[in-house]
Amino acid sequence: MVLKKAIFVRIGEVVKKAGVGPDTIRFYERQGLIQSLPSKDKTNTYRNYPEETLQRIAMIKQAQHAGFSIAEFSALIETIENPSADFFDADIFLQKKIDEIEERMRHARKFLKTLRATKNALSLTRS
Amino acid sequence: MVLKKAIFVRIGEVVKKAGVGPDTIRFYERQGLIQSLPSKDKTNTYRNYPEETLQRIAMIKQAQHAGFSIAEFSALIETIENPSADFFDADIFLQKKIDEIEERMRHARKFLKTLRATKNALSLTRS
DNA sequence: CAGAACCATTGACAATGGTCCATTGTTAAC
DNA sequence: GTTAACAATGGACCATTGTCAATGGTTCTG
Numbered sequence: 001m002v003l004k005k006a007i008f009v010r011i012g013e014v015v016k017k018a019g020v021g022p023d024t025i026r027f028y029e030r031q032g033l034i035q036s037l038p039s040k041d042k043t044n045t046y047r048n049y050p051e052e053t054l055q056r057i058a059m060i061k062q063a064q065h066a067g068f069s070i071a072e073f074s075a076l077i078e079t080i081e082n083p084s085a086d087f088f089d090a091d092i093f094l095q096k097k098i099d100e101i102e103e104r105m106r107h108a109r110k111f112l113k114t115l116r117a118t119k120n121a122l123s124l125t126r127s
Numbered sequence: 128m129v130l131k132k133a134i135f136v137r138i139g140e141v142v143k144k145a146g147v148g149p150d151t152i153r154f155y156e157r158q159g160l161i162q163s164l165p166s167k168d169k170t171n172t173y174r175n176y177p178e179e180t181l182q183r184i185a186m187i188k189q190a191q192h193a194g195f196s197i198a199e200f201s202a203l204i205e206t207i208e209n210p211s212a213d214f215f216d217a218d219i220f221l222q223k224k225i226d227e228i229e230e231r232m233r234h235a236r237k238f239l240k241t242l243r244a245t246k247n248a249l250s251l252t253r254s
Numbered sequence: 255c256a257g258a259a260c261c262a263t264t265g266a267c268a269a270t271g272g273t274c275c276a277t278t279g280t281t282a283a284c
Numbered sequence: 285g286t287t288a289a290c291a292a293t294g295g296a297c298c299a300t301t302g303t304c305a306a307t308g309g310t311t312c313t314g
Contacts, residue, residue, distance in 0.1 A: 010260085010261075011260090011261070011262095012259095012260065012261080021302090021303075022260095022261080023302070023303055023304075024301085024302065024303080026262085026263095027301075027302060027303090031301090043310075044261075044262090044309080044310055044311080045261075045262055045263090045309080045310090046260085046261055046262080046310080046311095047261085047262085059238075059241060059245070062234065062237065062238045062241055063238055064301095065231065065234040065238075066231060066234040066235035066237075066238040067231050067234075067235065068238075069300075069301090070300080070301075071300090076242070080242060080245065080246050080249070081249060090242060090246065094235070094238070094239050094242065097235060098232065098235050098236065098239075101228065101231055101232045101235055102232065103192075104192065104193060104194050104228055104231075105225065105228045105229065105232065107189060107192040107193040107194075108193035108194065108221070108224055108225050108228055109225065110189065110193075111186075111189045111190055111192075111193040111195075111221070112218075112221050112225075114186055114189055115203070115207060115217060115221065118186070118207060119207050119217065122207070122208060137290080137291075138290090138291070138292095139289090139290065139291080148272090148273075149290095149291080150272070150273055150274075151271085151272065151273080153292085153293095154271075154272060154273090158271090170280080171279080171280055171281080171291080171292090172279080172280090172291080172292055172293090173280080173281095173290090173291060173292080174291085174292085191271095196270075196271090197270080197271070198270090
């Protein structure tokens with residue numbers, strides 16, 4: 001396995017590369033979605049973010065697009081990164097979410113029908 | 128056409144039949160999703176809700192399940208109840224929402240792949 | 255070394271969709 | 285006629301996902 005040198009960057013770098021604001025990054029950190037180390041030289045209090053932070057933020061965005069809240073994403077990540085959990089758990093979690101989204105689609109179509117009926121009722125009333 | 132006698136009920140009746148709390152009903156009214164008339168005998172200030180309020184609240188619930196916000200629902204209803212708009216407009220609106228939901232599903236599946244990759248990377252790191 | 259640019263913390267603010275509380279007024283039941 | 289149940293209003297409060305502003309310290313640039 002290739003040894004990867006861990007590279008740490010300050011928040012400004014992450015901002016440039018991840019496309020989110022610094023407040024968002026600090027917010028994610030407060031929520032436990034990402035981690036930083038305090039700076040090596042202790043003359044300042046700047047955060048140090050590892051490279052993976054970028055992928056992690058990309059993942060958060062994906063999760064949100066997929067309809068996950070931060071709490072759900074956290075739960076999922078915890079399951080996945082827990083060595084004792086097997087993949088199955090995360091898979092089930094995700095499948096549940098997909099089912100949920102599919103249900104929402106069914107609801108949307110049903111809603112369409114309701115709307116059509118309403119529209120018809122309205123035009124009858126008017127004529 | 129059959130003449131329907133308009134029946135008006137007080138908020139408590141709506142609460143019992145619609146399955147939402149009185150605060151929610153008043154909230155919907157403030158948002159313009161439902162309407163009431165002030166009471167006929169003007170010795171009190173009680174709201175009077177027409178029968179259709181029940182269907183309307185059911186519709187709001189459906190809309191929410193389908194992923195509509197109150198603002199979106201309002202816009203949709205306005206379009207539908209506007210006599211000059213033809214049905215097409217509402218249909219387009221709704222289709223856009225369905226597309227949105229479908230996109231969210233695609234995102235969820237993509238997210239699943241990302242998670243699998245992450246999981247694999249993690250187990251490699253550990254072994 | 256001055257000043258710009260960066261970073262930290264704290265706390266306030268925003269929108270969304272309600273929910274609860276205190277106070278006051280009305281109606282219904284006994 | 286008194287009391288319980290119901291209704292109205294106004295304002296506070298909740299979670300979620302950020303965003304902004306004030307204040308003070310650090311680093312970089314010329």
